[in-house]
Amino acid sequence: MTGPDLLLVYGDSLTSYELSPDHPLKPSRYSLTVALLEELGWLALPQVVKKEPRPATLSELLTVHSYQYVDAVQKAQTAIRKQEKPPDLSVFGLGTPDVPLFKDIH
Structure with a gap:
């Protein structure tokens, strides 16, 4: 069994995950990146699978x-x-x- 060429693990739960107020890795960056990928149509490609995160x-x-x-x-x-x-x-x-x-x- 082979997996997808690309697996994107993303969900709304990641938007509450903030390292610190001063850290450059901001939850809004996740949302904006995924929105851009969706706008470009890349997440609709058959070799791309999107899954909700889990612990x-x-x-x-x-x-x-x-x-x-x-x-x-x-x-x-x-x-x-x-x-x-x-x-x-x-x-x-x-x-x-x-x-x-x-x-x-x-």
Whole structure:
């Protein structure tokens, strides 16, 4: 079984996902990009499949991240939910301007 030539994972739930107010990756960019792709007719091509996003399973996460990294993200999320200061996770690049810690990071 072969998959599509292009799989676009996009849905309205992504528009609430904001790393930080100052981070350049803004939810509006997702919407504008998809609107442009639709206007150009590219998403109507038969080799393109569009699916709604869903949370990744642990096994899916572990195909691209180490267990230690996933564990660090989970620890950060637990601290944020408890309104506690997260541990120093800079060894993983977390809590930096590029990868800020935010609500619903995991």
